[in-house]
Amino acid sequence: MVRIGWFGLVMALAWPAHASISKFKLDNGMQVLVKEDHRAPVVVQQVWYRVGSNYEYGGITGISHMLEHMMFKGTKSLKPGEFSKTVSKLGGQDNAFTSNDYTAYYQVVGNQNLEKVMELESDRMRNLVIKDEEFQKERDVVTEERRWRVEDRPGSKLYELFKASAYVNSPQHHPVIGWMSDIRAYTVDDLQHWYQQWYAPNNATLVVVGDVDPQQVYEWAKRYYGAHKPETITPPKPRVEIEQEGERRIKMKGATKSPSLIMGFHAPSLVTAKNSQEVYALSVLNSVLDGGDSARLPRDLVRGSKIAVSAGASYDETSRLESLFMLNITPSEGKTLEEAEAALWAQIEQLQQQPISEQELKRVLAQTEAQYVFHQDSIQSQAMILGSLVSIGLPIETYDNWVENLRQVTPEAVQAVAKKYLTRDKVTVASLLPNGEGAKSSAVPVMEGGVR
């Protein structure tokens, strides 16, 4: 589960390493993107499928993620686990991730092994074999993953409840990993169907970044991925989120010592926005609140008034469906959640009443420029940005144009989006309160011997 929020910009002055991206399209509809980076004899291959939890519906939530697990369980020609073992023998690393909007698979290998992993990855695009026995065990693994990620972390559980309250009928209502009872009820047929429907070349993008020749990558892509027939892809039905008419508020109790709070507002993403400049203005707003130690939330609430031990903001500009602008806070001891929430509202009102300063705007641009260079230290991160953009239907130029678009943002535009979107009738607030439970370590002394 991955979120990519922050793109950098390109100071065109910039840098010769600003490599061009080669784009190809196979006859079966599969897109291919190659970015050269010759710093080390290493390459990453990523295959992105346009399917994730936002394509799912009630009863099978989390199935995209479950299928991601099953993709390591063998094909017509590979035994369960053999995929990863083969990559490991090549000295490579492989893994996968599922998000709201996409599912992606990757291998990082020495560049001499790229063809081999392309052959392997293309095989499991269409030739997966889902056996009941493997499925049963892997479903147990996924339930353990859910326990580890969510059930034993009150903060994660709160976030899940928060999203389920902020979204009523949009598929963003349900978590990427799925509800536990849905996970327990998947069948082999459900998975087989999901696989057949979405894992097709015309629903996929191949991204390769590293020490490679783009033409060679294209030749191999044609040979391996080009062999598959396209599938008829039926997009999911709209399920557009209903209009929010008044505040929503929920409370949860959990094993925590400090209460905390999440507050969120529906906001457009680059995909859904009628006016994309609003998205860039919201992005600047987010950075003004939470971009480094000098941003307003740490400066005013953690260090200044000391009302909070931590406070932050987040906003996903590149969601395929409508996004959320979120704030979170953990009050200092002796301060209540009500006081902490009031402090967040005071911050919002300030943004609505007064434009941000030119200095704050300049800071956001400087940080974005630096981020753009820093992220290139990792070939994975470069590939991630390309893959995620294409998978939600945005042009890859979005990336190169990012800073240019941020430069168009004015203090007045930031003030305008704060007024338009961060309103009291459109807020969802989720609070986490201590349930009073803790460890009982003194009850069981250390014993010599073993544990039976």
Place this chain on the structure above:
Amino acid sequence: MKQLTVWVFAFACLLSTQAWAKVDIQTWQTAKGTKVMYVHAPQLPMVDVELLFDAGSARDGDQWGVASFTANLLGTATPRHDENQISETFNDLGVQIGSSAGRDTASIHLRSLTRDEVLTPAMTLFAEISSQPIFRKKIMAREKARLMTGLKQKTVKPQSMLSDELWSKLYGDHPYAHPVSGTLKTVQKLTVDDVKAFYKRYYVAANAQVTIVGAVDRKKAEQMAEALTRNLPTGEKASALPQPKPLEKAQAKIIRFGSTQTYYTLAQQGVKRGDPDYYALFLGNHLLGGSGFGSLLMEEVREKRGLVYGVSSGFYPMKVPGPFQIGLSTKNTSAKEADEVVKQTLAQFMKDFPDEKLEAIKSNLVGGFPLRIDSNSKIAGYISMIGFYDMPLDYLERFPKKMAELSKEDVLKAWRKHIHPNKMLTLMVGEPDVKPVAK
């Protein structure tokens, strides 16, 4: 993600090489006698700089948490700048800066663009916050309150409970035994004077190291290292740490906590950084549980039985023997089974393992070498480690040769010498379906 590592071993993975993938490490001393580790990486207009001190929590003495607190307070005031001015300056430049402490070291790290108008002011302020800090009472009080909230929160996080208990049980009264950030009781007592005294003793040139990786040439790197250390007093190196005493017999402990999973570890003291047996232990561990899906533990506990999302094992070599640890989490009702499978897998591995598994894992280590040095941040991590633990400069290139030479007998011999399955520590946090028993 289909895979995860429950415990992160910062330096656990070091690896092999092929001739063409060489890292040209240069080292020298500043006028003040500080060791510098440097790699020229000209491709991206950025640089990573680290100023590191032998000033981790092993130097806390009775004042648990003082090392971590000192590192965290750097950057909160200097004679010329207050807290807000410092953060604004770094943020306005787009520079990333942070400090942290572990058990062996404390460090300040900076990542900056190399354009003069960014790097010059960034480095000036970096030197100022590290060599001329002011520790203010008000800021200390505020940060203490924040830390206390965090420490209370740790008492309801099963992973933290397990980790604190592991170090405590494994190291007894050794300086590694207590939590890096201290405890509620010890942090409450810390004063500004404690922090000042700690800073004065350990943040000195003789006890420091500078690491630089990026698009700055040797001359520029020399200037940067000089500027960073010029205003540090020469001082003295920290003294050697005592040897920890290993467990004499098996121990087990359960901490009852209402989580849905039992958080589990099986552990023992391992080896120190630089131990000649480390190569064989590392190779074996890669096979046992250190390489994700290629490893025996993942196969036995996850793939065959579906008991866990993740299971891993690792050595954590430090100044003196750091832990060897196997870790997992599983639903409470399968804690007993997971414990048994882990112990059987370890026992079987130490008895024998298939030749083809050994060959596969060697192949992974040799073939995977370029992946370990494919970014500035990875290179910085390695050379910082090589410098701090006084490893040979050709350590990276030496590794694959060692890997290729090792036989199954070498691996088994090293494991049997260092790991004693009948003297291990078993810890569980949760509501496991097991009862502790006295023998």
